[in-house]
Amino acid sequence: MADDKSIAQxxxxxxxxxxxxxxxIWALSxxxxxxxxxxxxxxxxxxxxxxxxxxxxxxxxxxxxxxxFFYAWKMNQLDKRFGVNEE
Amino acid sequence: MSQFAINLIFVGASFALYIGxxxxxxxxxxRDFYVAGGGVHPVxxxxxxxxxxxxxxSFISMAGLIAAGGYANSTFLMGWTGGYVLLAMLLAPYLRKxxxxxxxxxxxxxxxxxxxxxxxxxxxxxxSVTYVIGQMTGAGVAFSRFLEVESDTGLMIAAVVVFLxxxxxxxxxxxxxxVAQYVxxxxxxxxxxxxxxxxxTGNPIPAFGLFSEHTESGMPLLAKLxxxxxxxGFRDYTADVSNKLNMVLFTLSLMIGTxxxxxxxxxxxxxxxxxxxxxxAGWALVFIALLYLTAPAVASMARLNLLNxxxxxxxxxxxxxxxxxxxxxxxxxxxxxxQFEDKNNDGRIxxxxxxxxxxxxxxxxxxxxxxxxxxxxILVLANPEIANLPPWVVGLIAAGGLAAALSxxxxxxxxxxxxxxxxxxxxxxxxxxxxxxxxxxxxxxMAVAIVVATWLGMNPPxxxxxxxxxAFGIAAASIFPALMMGIFSTRVNNKGAIAGMLAGLLSTVIxxxxxxxxxxxxxxxxxxxxxxxxxxxxxxxxxxxxxxxINFAVAFTVSAMTEKPPKEIQELVESVRYPRGAGVATGH
Numbered sequence: 001m002a003d004d005k006s007i008a009q010x011x012x013x014x015x016x017x018x019x020x021x022x023x024x025i026w027a028l029s030x031x032x033x034x035x036x037x038x039x040x041x042x043x044x045x046x047x048x049x050x051x052x053x054x055x056x057x058x059x060x061x062x063x064x065x066x067x068x069f070f071y072a073w074k075m076n077q078l079d080k081r082f083g084v085n086e087e
Numbered sequence: 088m089s090q091f092a093i094n095l096i097f098v099g100a101s102f103a104l105y106i107g108x109x110x111x112x113x114x115x116x117x118r119d120f121y122v123a124g125g126g127v128h129p130v131x132x133x134x135x136x137x138x139x140x141x142x143x144x145s146f147i148s149m150a151g152l153i154a155a156g157g158y159a160n161s162t163f164l165m166g167w168t169g170g171y172v173l174l175a176m177l178l179a180p181y182l183r184k185x186x187x188x189x190x191x192x193x194x195x196x197x198x199x200x201x202x203x204x205x206x207x208x209x210x211x212x213x214x215s216v217t218y219v220i221g222q223m224t225g226a227g228v229a230f231s232r233f234l235e236v237e238s239d240t241g242l243m244i245a246a247v248v249v250f251l252x253x254x255x256x257x258x259x260x261x262x263x264x265x266v267a268q269y270v271x272x273x274x275x276x277x278x279x280x281x282x283x284x285x286x287x288t289g290n291p292i293p294a295f296g297l298f299s300e301h302t303e304s305g306m307p308l309l310a311k312l313x314x315x316x317x318x319x320g321f322r323d324y325t326a327d328v329s330n331k332l333n334m335v336l337f338t339l340s341l342m343i344g345t346x347x348x349x350x351x352x353x354x355x356x357x358x359x360x361x362x363x364x365x366x367x368a369g370w371a372l373v374f375i376a377l378l379y380l381t382a383p384a385v386a387s388m389a390r391l392n393l394l395n396x397x398x399x400x401x402x403x404x405x406x407x408x409x410x411x412x413x414x415x416x417x418x419x420x421x422x423x424x425x426q427f428e429d430k431n432n433d434g435r436i437x438x439x440x441x442x443x444x445x446x447x448x449x450x451x452x453x454x455x456x457x458x459x460x461x462x463x464x465i466l467v468l469a470n471p472e473i474a475n476l477p478p479w480v481v482g483l484i485a486a487g488g489l490a491a492a493l494s495x496x497x498x499x500x501x502x503x504x505x506x507x508x509x510x511x512x513x514x515x516x517x518x519x520x521x522x523x524x525x526x527x528x529x530x531x532x533m534a535v536a537i538v539v540a541t542w543l544g545m546n547p548p549x550x551x552x553x554x555x556x557x558a559f560g561i562a563a564a565s566i567f568p569a570l571m572m573g574i575f576s577t578r579v580n581n582k583g584a585i586a587g588m589l590a591g592l593l594s595t596v597i598x599x600x601x602x603x604x605x606x607x608x609x610x611x612x613x614x615x616x617x618x619x620x621x622x623x624x625x626x627x628x629x630x631x632x633x634x635x636x637i638n639f640a641v642a643f644t645v646s647a648m649t650e651k652p653p654k655e656i657q658e659l660v661e662s663v664r665y666p667r668g669a670g671v672a673t674g675h
Contacts, residue, residue, distance in 0.1 A: 012664050019176045026172045030165045035334050038327055047298025048307025049325040056161035057153075057383040058294060061168045061376050068175045068369035075180075076362055084665040086360050 011082040018074055022067050029055060029063035090478050094233045097482035098489060101271050102248050105493075108267055109252030109260040117526050120257030121188040121505050127262055127357040133370025135262045136354045138269035138490070139498035140167075140345070140371070141378060142218075143225025144555065146272060146491035151463030153386035157324035161383075162334060166341025168372060168379055173346040173567075175368035179355040181574045181663045183364040188356065190349045190502075190566065191510040197573040199656055200581040201515060206588050208510045210565045211349045215499045215506075216540070218348075218558040222496040223544025226489060232422055232468065233485035239545050245493060246541040253497045254533050261497045262357060268490035273377055275487020279471045279480050280381050283388050286474060293384035301391075312391050318402035319394070319438070320445030324387065330624045340631035344559030347567030350495075350502040361666035389466045392473050397438045397459070403452075406435045415472035424462040431455035500540065504533035560599060560627075564591035564634025572642055577660045579642050580652045587642025595634030599627045 033041060038052030046054050079085035114120040127135070145167065153160045185193050191211060195204025223242055230241020252260050277293070284296035288308055301311040313323045328334050345351065354371075355364045396413060397406050409429060419425040427436060431453060439449060441457040449455075468488065471480040508529035513520050520528065565588045572579045572587070579587075600606070602616040614620040616627065625633065651657075662668075 008661065008665060015664070022172070022176060026169065030169055030338060031335050034161065034165055035331055035338070048310035048313075049298075052327075053158055053161075053309075053325050054298065056158060057164055057297070058380055060165045061372075061379055064168055064172050065369065065372050065376055067172055068365070068372060071176055072362070072365035072369055075365055079362065079666055084667045086362065086666050086668070 007082055008084070011078060011084055014078055014082075015075065018071065018078070022071050025063065026067055030060040034060050088478075090481060091235055093478050093482040094485045097479075097486040098234065101267075101486040101490060104267055105248065105252050105264045108263045109256040112256050112260045112263045114255070114257035114259045114526070117188075117509075117522055117529065119259045120526055120529050121356075121509065122353075123257075123259040123262045123357040125357060126359055129358055129363040129367040130370050131266055132262070132354060132358050132363075132367045133372075134269045134374050135265035136351065136367065136371035137374035137378075138265040138272065138494040139354055140351055140375060140495070141272065141491055142495035143222055143229075143488065143492040145378065145382075146276065147225060147229070147464050147467050147488055150382045150385040150389065151466035153383055154390040154466055155463055157322070158326060159328045159334070162338045162341065164379055164383060166338045167345055168375060169338070169342040170345025171368050171372040171375070173342060174351070174355070175365055178346060178352060178567075178570055178574070179364040179368050180361045180666070182352060182570070183355055183358065184361050184663045184666060186356075188353075189505050189509050190352050190570070191506060192514070194566075194569050194573065194584070195510070195514065197656065197659065198569075198579075198581045198584040199653065200585065203569075203581060203585050203588070204510060204514060206585060206592075207566065207569065208506050210561050210588070210592060211506050212503060214348065214558045214561040214566070215350060215503045216543070218555065219496055219499040219503070219536075219540045220543045221555060222492045222499065223540050226492040226496070227544060228422075228464070229468070229485060229488040229492065233482075233488075242541060242544050245489070245496075246537055246544075249493055249497050249500065250534065250537050253500055253537070254530050257529065257533075258353075258357060258501055261494075261501055264497065265494045268494040269374060271490040272487040272494075273374070275483045275490070276378050276385075276467075277381055278483060279474070279476055280385050280388075282476050282480070283392070283470065283474045284384060287388050287391065293388070294380040297384040297387060308391070309387060312387050315391065315394050315398075315402050320440035320442055320448065324390070330618065333618075333621075333624050333626055333629050336625055336632045337629035340559060340563050340629050340635075343567045343635055344563040344631055347562035347565075347570070348558070349506075349562075349566065350498040352570075353502055353505070354498070385467065385470065389470050389473065392470075393461070393466075394438070396473060397436055406437050408434050409436055410434065412436065413472075415469050418472070419465055419469055424465045426460045428458055430458050496540065500533055500536050503536045504529055507532040507536075557596070557599060560595040560631035560634060561592060563631030564595040564638055568635050568638040568642070572639070574660065574663060576643075576646075577657045578651065579646045580649055582649050583642040583644075583646030586645040587638040587640075590641040591634040591638025594637050595630050598622075598630045598634075602627045 033052055034056035041051040044051040118124055149163050152163060182193055187193060191204045191207035194207040195201060226245035227238040227242040230236060230244060231238035234241060252264050280293040281291055284290055284293040287301060288296040288299040289302050290296035290299045297308060299308060301308045304311050309325055313325055316324055355367060358364050358367050394402065398404065399407060409427060416425055436459050437454050437457065438459040439454065439457055468484060471484055508525055512528050513525050568591060569584055569588050601613045604612040618624055
């Protein structure tokens with residue numbers, strides 16, 4: 001538990017902001033490019049089909065991996081900056 | 088050497104490896120048994136999580152589903168991976184900080200209510216038991232095909248092997264066995280895929296081969312596939328779907344169901360630190376992606392290979408003669424997973440889409456109905472034979488399929504046994520039980536769970552496909568929202584949580600039962616399970632996401648109308664948000 005309540009709250013807020021940002025990209029790559037916006041991406045062709053198909057079958061998975069590692073790396077920085085990291 | 092002997096060597100060697108690991112990693116304490124001593128390295132844990140997560144459904148069925156559904160079934164790819172983003176950011180690190188052994192324990196403590204803990208235990212057991220039945224039947228099928236034994240005998244062998252390493256080693260044994268099982272299953276999945284990708288596209292990496300050129304025709308692989316399926320009256324492989332709402336909700340249900348399945352969550356209790364839980368989710372997804380990026384390639388290539396086998400001179404020319412069918416069709420006919428009926432008595436095999444739109448073309452070609460029914464599940468299992476790969480590849484696939492089924496079964500059985508021994512026996516029936524007594528209780532519940540799962544695997548309740556919907560629906564509508572609110576809200580109280588879980592659970596279960604039959608008893612459904620009858624076109628498989636929304640709404644409303652949670656609970660919620668002082672997972 002962080003010693004100072006205001007530091008703790010600032011840490012949690014920064015975490016929530018980071019989560020929100022990551023989840024926007026998470027939703028955009030899967031529900032957005034993979035499903036809902038697919039008709040609008042139909043003009044961008046890739047390997048005999050369109051970009052939306054690629055996002056649905058591979059692109060979203062690659063985005064998810066990048067997101068988790070980015071989040072873990074960013075959170076490690078936040079942990080240290082706010083002094084709540086484990087020794 | 089015969090194919091049977093080769094299979095026996097591959098399967099026997101992999102089983103010997105698992106049992107050897109179990110003897111090396113015996114559990115001596117409840118901490119070993121529930122959380123593998125809490126010292127598992129994140130990369131190692133990621134590998135074990137990947138094996139735990141990738142079941143017979145991922146290994147055997149998923150590529151077949153995508154092959155049959157094309158773009159529409161991309162939901163499985165996105166849904167079964169996207170949940171890890173939610174796990175990494177919304178659940179795993181905080182539950183690791185909370186530092187207890189089981190999922191119901193967190194729900195019971197956070198909502199200061201043994202009632203909430205009991206609801207959570209019930210959801211966990213229903214979700215895990217329904218899920219484990221599929222794994223046991225999957226193991227039975229793989230055994231009966233590859234070891235040429237009765238499916239029940241195969242199931243018994245699988246049960247004995249799981250018993251040996253899971254009961255002896257607990258989470259510790261399961262973790263290191265799963266690492267070995269991951270290696271076996273990923274090698275088994277990728278080697279045939281690499282060969283097939285090389286044959287069709289000249290590209291050794293299947294994930295890239297999917298978007299490369301089809302060597303024989305010079306067209307892009309997917310364009311060639313679209314053309315062939317089109318000639319046979321099927322929808323384009325890459326065709327878009329009309330019901331986007333259902334596709335979004337189905338993907339979302341699979342995502343939050345994945346994040347809410349207890350056997351996956353408890354894997355994150357085994358790492359030493361909170362930061363490790365975050366990294367570990369990333370590593371899990373990397374290892375899962377190795378299979379999930381290959382699966383869509385396997386799907387399209389297998390579909391193309393299958394159609395090329397049936398129509399060697401192209402889909403508009405004559406199909407092959409039944410007497411000249413390849414050996415693999417004969418082998419799989421014996422299992423009943425491929426069936427042929429010569430409807431127009433021309434001695435040839437016709438495979439096409441028997442739809443009203445295509446009826447005219449079909450009759451012009453002298454076709455009198457589709458003559459070959461092919462079970463989706465054989466695509467991966469028969470793939471090496473379809474592509475004429477050497478016999479040792481077939482043996483490898485056998486070992487891989489069994490590794491996938493057994494690793495998931497073991498993870499589920501551990502989640503069930505820890506819920507019984509830790510949450511029911513120690514948590515409510517006999518809180519004063521000694522460490523040794525609890526360890527014994529955990530082993531006995533594991534043994535009983537294996538017996539029950541084996542029996543259910545031999546006498547499946549006849550709704551194997553539907554139970555997966557139920558397991559995901561329950562995890563998505565009850566467990567995931569409760570955990571999330573427990574971490575992200577200090578305002579949700581015991582009454583809100585219980586009301587929310589019950590509302591989410593009941594609405595989902597009732598929606599599923601209306602279309603699939605009450606308790607899945609055939610003939611008791613109120614409405615036929617067709618898209619026209621579904622509420623707003625939402626299929627029973629996709630309703631978990633709606634149930635989750637109902638859960639959140641009810642929980643917040645009830646909490647707003649009742650008192651705030653006690654001060655110490657608000658402090659508990661705040662403490663799980665900060666990594667410092669996590670310590671090791673304990674049962675007290």
